[in-house]
Amino acid sequence: MTSIIKLHCLSGAGDESPPCYVLQIDEFKFLLDCGWDEKFDIDFIKELKRHVNSIDAVLLSHSDPLHLGALPFAVGQLGLNCPIYATLPVYKMGQMFMYDLYQSHRNVSDFDLFTLDDVDAAFDRITQLKYNQSVDMKGKGHGLRITPIPAGHSLGGTVWRIVAPGEEDIVYAPDFNHKKERHLNGCEIEKIMRPSLLLLGAANADYVQQRRRMRDEKLMTTILSTLRGGGCVLVCTDTAGRVLELAHMLDQLWRNKDSGLVAYSLLLLSNVSYNVLEFAKSQVKWMSDKLTRAFEGARSNPFALRHLQLCHSVVEVTRTPGPKVVLASFPDLEVGFARDLFLLWAPNHLNSIVLTARTSPGTLARDLIEKGGDRTIELTVKRRVRLEGAELEDFLQQQRIKINNSIKEEAGGVSSDSESEGELEMYVVTGRHDIPVRHDTRPTGCFKSNKRHHAMYPFHEERTRSDDYGEIIRPEDYRLAEIVDAEGEIRDVPPAPPPKQEPDEEMLEIPSKCVTSVRQVAVRASVQYIELEGRCDGESLLRLVAHAKPRAVVALRARPHAVHTLSKHCESEGIEKVFTPNKGETIDATTESHIYQVKLTDALVSGLAWRAAGDAELAWLSAVVAERARPRDADTEERADDELMSLEPTRGERGTAHCASFINSVRLSELRAHLARLGLNAEFSGGALECCNGTIAIRRLENGRVALEGVLSEEYYKVRELLYDQFAIV
Template sequence: MITFTPLSSSSRIASTSTAATPPLAYLIELDDIKILVDCGSPDLRKALEGNDEEGEYEKMLREHAPTISLLLLTHSSLPHLGYYPFARSNLNLTCPVYATVPVASMGRVSCIEEVQEWRSEMDGAAWEEEIVEEDEGDVDAEATELVDGKVVPGAGIPKKTRRTKWVATGEEVVEAFEAITRVKFESPTRLMGSLSSLTITAFSSGHTLGGTIWKIRSPSSGTVLHAVGMNHTKERHLDGTALLKEKGEGVHEGLGRPDLLITDTDRVGWKNVKRRERDGALLDLITKTLTSQSSLLFPVDPSTRLIELLILLDQHWSYSMIQSQRQGRNWIYPLCLVSKTGKQMIDFARSLMEWMGGGVASGEAAGDGGVGRNNGRNGGGETRGHPLEFRHLRFYDSVEALTATYPASRPKLVLAIPPSMSHGPSRSLFTQYATSPQTLVVLTSRGVPGTLAGDMFEKWNERQERGGKAGEGGVGKPIEMKDLLELQINLKVPLSGQELADHLEAKRLLAEKDLAQKTARVRTRKLLEADEVDSDDSDDSDASDDDRGGGGMDVDGEDGEAVSAPRRGGGGGAGAGIDGGGWEEGGGQKVSFDIYVKGQTTRATTFFKSATGQAPRFRMFPVGVEKRGRKVDAYGETIDVGVWLRKGKEIEEEGESEVVKAAKRRKIEEEKKAEPPEPPSKFIVENHSVQLRCGLYYTDMEGLNDGRAIKTIIPQVNPRRLILVQGPSASTDELISTFKAIPSMTTEIFAPDKGEALQIGENLHSYPLSLGDGLMAGLKFSKFEDYEVAQITGRYTFPSNSTIPILELASSTQLQQQPSPTSSLSQASSLLNSLLITLPPLPSSLFIGDLKLTALKSRLQKIGIGAEFAGEGVLVCGVAEELEGEDGAGEVVAVKKMEGGRIEVQGGTGEIYYRVRKEVYGLHAMVEG
């Protein structure tokens, strides 16, 4: 029994926008196991505005999180995993988590970027909710209460807890992603514990680096294939989805004919633009804007799709610089990325080269970086660098750092996060660039409806001509904006003047109050300890001072707490030798440090030999010889030192003990404490009335399938059941009507609404049976793949000493005599009798397997029988000349696949007919009754 529940983003989105609404989170229940696929985050600005849909999603996830058994992450973008760190730390989502290495690495970069940007713009009170566990009351912190004859300090003070809404902390993000189990593509993983019945396998989905199609195998529920967010086309840094074989040779062997396929309908009504036309129009527009001394703003994703865009832009910069030099000009336009985690993202990407495809996998990007103008050559004789080197890209942590380096008047191309422009550098830069008539804002994604990027996309799409709108196959044209836009900008500004003085005074008063409370607690604790000492003296006046002292325990520690003084020197205890040097803090592992040149260790009698007869070693000044030119290996490949350093660091981290890791964490915490404190600041909200005068353009860089690809791929997969998610209702209805017109396609197609629990399959009842002694000897097994199967026609009997019936082979006459139930086993026997009576009679022979007409065609051609496809699910077989129509009276046999798995072989009886039928039988396992 399979139960599927979309917690968000169903296939029945009643929206006029062409973009489906994130987040994505789908609950799959296989018997008693709950599997959550993805745990995306909504747009926080919409959530803070009290959006009902976002609040409903949070409520549903909060309800199901404690009972979820497994979490699978598919992509590293925020709509797929942005809510996972908060859910793990605050919603008790502590189940095992699985993802590919790129999804875990790049997903952490995306979440950290999101957390840092929001926490640098808004006070925690904006998204934190205070929960009071007890009634509030004005209680003095120094007040005490007599409880059971003892003085208890601070009794009656109300307890308060706080929880964060939507936004996790940086520590929670790191801790959550460290708990992810990394898997590789096409490597089956058998789970453990309560999940031991499941086997999961990750396959490449395209679209993003490490993007995953999850195959979940359950012995009771069959195979479930979750394929949301796919791309079948090859890109600069990614290959197409593994769902299809290369060169269109059909579906991957391990992904065909699943029991259940879950896929999205987001872009069913779309027709993608050809990549050459899209890139050519974009790069021409960039060159035209920069040469007219104007700037461009690209709101981009912090990790996933940014790599593809950076490769394109970096190639264009190299090509433009060479062309400008030939013409006697200089290409002086900066290429900038404003992101706190930009450098970290590029380092991660370089260490994940084995997960990439396209031109990057072979060491060079696709040859159309200049849209066919350089064909993979730079034209200047310069050695091509690493495709992820990005020599022309400049990184900046903030808008202020960018402005300090390049003034607003200098033309440049700026990539800023996030793509929604709800917060962060992209929103701030939009308010600056949108007022300039020559500036161009380029959207690389449709954006979420209700966000600034979503609204801008709708404005651009409405003003396009027929054929140029998004999803119609055209590149579109830039438009000029002339609207008045009201925006809220969240800022964090340092305090000054009287505000700073008031803050310092309040901080001083708070410190004095804390000190007074601390002193009161210490005084109360000492009174309690004095009472206990007096009580001990009265009970046992002969007790010695040493017995009461606790063996060298100093009581007057900080805050009056007992502090134990460790013993030094002597003995062979655990603490011996700690002060000897070379031991890391925390103990347990000795670390040696080598210097570049070691000193002379032998005493020389002459310059040539020492007292021991060996040549001495003299101290020498280390000299580093600077080698110019690009580092390459013996095969001419560029050596990227950063990749190897990153790999070495990962290997060292895996081999470190817990003691060493704890020592490193303490060192990092100490370094943070040593950093200068941040100046006092305040969070403000500024309302801006922006008069839009900039240009606006949209280019599709999302890297997703279009409608034609979806309608072609899914029938090839040929699932037994199909669930459609994440898309508008119109797209879902269009896809359902298309599939119903295909005879070989399943009719069990479902499109559940958000929160609707869809039950698929039947409740199966299992009954134990014991096999008789002579049963195995009378069976005739047939080979089928890796199994041997046989058909049984038998009867069951109930032994007197057991409640489990025994199955024995029986003849047809014995089956007609039904066993009479005994008094002790009447209920079980009656149930089995009723089941036997209602079951239909078994055929004399069974054929096990699924016929693939492509495999049949290949086998027939090997034995000299021609075969051609004559339509959907029909293979015509015969002599080659007869198939071409030269002899219409020849023998021709047609093999058809019908509904319900039936196969029909039609044709006149003859040699061809029997040879074709034999090959059809050979592709199945025949089990005789």
Template sequence: MSVKNNSLRIIVALLCVEEMVVITFTPLYGVQSTEQSCCYLLEVDDIGILLDCGWTDDFDVALLEPLAQVIDKIDLVLVSHPDLAHMGALPYAVGTLGLKAPVYATLPVYRMGEIVLYEAYQARTKDDASFKLFSLDDVDQVLETFIQLKYSQKLRLSGQGEGIYITPHAAGHLIGGSIWSIVKETDEIIYAVDYNHRADHILGKTFLESISRPTLLITDSMHLNKEQPKMKDRDERLKDDVVNTLRRGGDALIPCDSAGRVLEVLHVLDQYWIKLKLKYPIALLSTMSYYVPQAAQAMLEWCSERISKNFDIGKPNPFNFSHVHVVHDLEELDKLSSPKVILATSPTLAQGFAKDLFALMAPQPQNSIIFVTTPHPTSLSAQVQTSRQVVIQQSRNVPLEGAELAAYEAKERRRIQNEAELKAKEIEEAAMEDMMMGIAEYESEDDEDGGDGDVDMTKTTIVPLDKPTAQLRGSFRVGFGQFATARYPMFFAMEHKCEWDEYGEAIQPDEFKELTSTAKSRKRKGKAKDGTEDVNMEANEDDADTGGADEVNENRPMKTLYSTTTVDINAKVTFVDFDGLADGRAIKNCLDKVKPRKLILVHGTPETSSDLKSYVDSSIDTCEAVYCPNAKECIDIESDTTVCKVSLKESLYTTAHFQKVGSHDVAYINGMLDFHGTQCTLDKADVELPHAPMRLSQGKITLDSMKQLLAKAGFKANFSGGMLVCDDGVVLKRARNNEIMVEGTLSASYYRIREILYSQYTLV
């Protein structure tokens, strides 16, 4: 019901329309498999919403074929997490497939996603000069399409998406990671993949448990059969594995992502180093390593409440890692003394410095390889954890020499010549068009002077053939019989008129935008030796002015040499679960609390999806349907609610008593609906009927939230046997009808605790 109060004017009755939202869901990839990447198409009426656009660090184009088939249907993109699995395919989709839709995400997803995409490109092209699937220009183009939102910020779409609201909420897995709420009329769609039910050192837990009864929940089942370790046990195991390796004189390699869960690992190690006053170096090795802690230091409001409070009371920034050295290549790493801890990209060992270091460190028994993320079953990191010998494919870039260099230069000369000829032809055609326009204008002027069609020699300049001809825009030459009009007496060149306003010459924003893009492509954020200036990540002509062997090598044509190496794994290999993802028990508990009307299971194997579907069918009676679609299988979901828009008469609105419930104004009204054809109006009832008071609250009141409220009020409360035991024996417990009951002896504490509980509800 939409009501507008404008000086209590009578509201014009709206059309009473029965509307039903049509929802269509098509998983493109990331279903019924162990694939980590996610990409799904959600269509709400006529609006196509792409839920994530992930890829793997193998960059297999065949995986993106379903995305290419629906690229024209996409009106906007919602990105949930800043990693390759959720946004890695955006540069290819924009640069090659032609995606032009805006991308919505939180600020950390934008900032960390920029680092992730740059690092992925640098890691791949470092040893593979033939990689051409996307460029850094494509990454920049993607970043320009981002629209940043805050948690719980409700954004109303315009245009064709009128009436649709999108809202990000905390997912708890990566900094800035989101679960998305898509609302239209009375229907709410929740997209929640890769969330964490438990708070970490850096991030709080997911917001998903606070959502109740959505029309449709799209969630994952990948980790259904896993059990997340306790945070204390996890931290202790990582510390023990690392310190034991260092004390026996070995180096510890931790393959990790570039800007995600690596922050949690760094925080644990840095705090442990401070506590024990250890002196061993901790190295963060990646091309973009300098920017990771720098970006995180400015995002404390996106972290857990504890971190924000500690910073407010004067404690140091938790991302100011005092024992971490940021290094950008193996030469810088060698300058650090051994033994040391090395965190390097990538976790799958498919590319990056971690792959190079693994080949060097694995044969040495004093070293350790510590994995902190669950590997894909077919990845190299999975093979390393299950065998003692692996075969790895290595590559390196070398400059062209001899006949190969000569052939390449000849090919480049032909390409440049062809481009020059094509450009000259285009200039000639443009010049001819300008000249013909000038002749047409001259003839029109001559006709206006009353001429009979003869050429007026006072307005014509004939160029003799025996005199040097004037060059026109590069290649076109003026010869006999061609005229320069009086408007352009010297050159056949268009004189563009400048627009002026009251401040002078009008500014053209597009010219500055093009200049900014050019400058950004010439000089990018790259590795910084001193941490203060950016270094060009692309080879260009300007590098020749800097001198030095590195710049010269970057400008030389390169080729990629591939080789196969067998690596004997004598180092100790361990796995410590730092995934930060909800396990099977947590997933089931979340579904019990959310109680969706309809459920779609994605991002899981056939076994986990089938098991979770069986659990929902047997345990959650309110869930009407559970879908486990295959890739490219379209699911049509029609809303089961009918929306009827009515207008509210002024006489009824002015007598209603509104009360605040969260961010809403709520009132109980007793009225009569009056239908007049297609119009519907709500007016004051003739007879006032009594009604039973209702208790309303914003969201579900839980015992956990009550514990926090009581702690703020000075009460000590602890959980015991599923109940919350407070001061003086006052007990809060959940009744069968889902209400909270207060029991205990009558005392000052009892009445105060009951008052705190009552204050969470509004009586209407």
């Protein structure tokens, strides 16, 4: 049986936008990755919103925002509610990516697209899988099976293999690396051989990659020359993906005493650097065979990096004396500590900026790669500053008003309309916890006394504010005594005087605001692009396609020239179907050419007579294809379903007789065993099964059918009945 396969490209087709696709197999819909670009394109979200309610499962291939950046928004804001599948490292490191991304934006702007609660809610829905662990889909996905295969490129990176009913084998490989690296094995290419459909990330189809040895020598030369010249090196990398390869490689260089690097500092700077390294230590079994054997033999963790210092702010970096190498996030230089250090170090000609990835067009890193440095560029600088002067007073005044209003609401919460009003009047709260006393406590009849009362033992207890987990922490109590100004100089900051407030008033966070300015930045530092993405290069990509021999290929996330290179290569290898969709297009990748998807109406199904055929049931169907009745107020989001035709009962022919169809392939050897159990002797003679002393013969014809010949008798009808029982007759 052949499945109907369609791929809708929400993003990541015909250009370098992040991968996000809806793969429909019959009635089941997979969301393949859920990436978001550095600019947080809202048009992409509008397109995703149209499909979010029809998604049945999400498959995540890598842990960076390029592959799952929009997942917290989809779950927290759009209401995506379906199973999500990923490997354990993608689950752990993906969460670190999103934490770092969110905090980096919150440090300089009022970021509100998603919250940390949205991140936690999204990752709580992930079902963690191991490599080569197959999972069967349920419900309308019955018969579908997904399997994660090692992809290289990043820790836990996945190539997804989807087996559909009818042995349709679909492979989704957006980013992979066939070469072994220091901390990762390569992609297991032998497990993706001869798929029916290959969804291939073809961004590098025309890319000529520099040899690994020359690349490492270039990085080493840049670092040594800069440090010995008294400058600092900024290596722009990601949070928890490719940074592991870089950190492991540089720490090994620092361990080599002959390199002379021990005299300099090696720093890892991100909001979650400590957590990333701790998670890496616990995921050695997901790494290369070499590191796994070393860990099992010497019990030495490859990510117990002795020379790597962990930092969580620019202040910690500037406090580190002397020339230094800093691995900072993010590689696009649009936000994060890498951008902050770029603004500080770019004007100094002694420093070096190392770019490790070709990020999306329009980002600062991409602009530096294409146009180089040694020029003055105009940048929008965002930062968060503390409130001062009149702004601070206005903020504090608003806080006082809110607190006073809350106190009044709490004080007025005690009602005097109670069953024992006379008794309660003695204990009315006048202040906060004052005990009032009356001059005369004797009852004066059925009317309430209007005598005034005064407070006895007045005491004002300071109220402790707390959240669900205990007392709220006051950030100002832990404020650093010094900060770094825009030019990178450390200046002392006197402790802020405590504002005049009520005893129970409390500041939940340091008052601040976000300001934006435009600066002219003179890029005098050396800007080097050293490709450390860990993706398959063009030559290897084309060889992989020729080796895998897929029946059909879909080129994803590739520029026009790369698409042309891949298409031309597929034609030379005899691959007939090569799809090159653009963003927003839907392709029909169904294997069979004459197969259509229709809806069965209730009127049609109710009149079917089902017959058992092994584990399945069959019925004869006589119907005509008609357009589905479409309500006038149908939502445009469901127009894809409305395009399906429906089957209606044939007018005047419902339930009419038809020629019987026999469904099954009978084996004469099994039929002989059945006849023996009934006491009828049967022997093979001349290719036919003869029974009842040769009076009845059962033979197979050239067209595959079975013929019954013989003398009409009681035994003849017994044999015929037994023969009919071997079929499902509809």
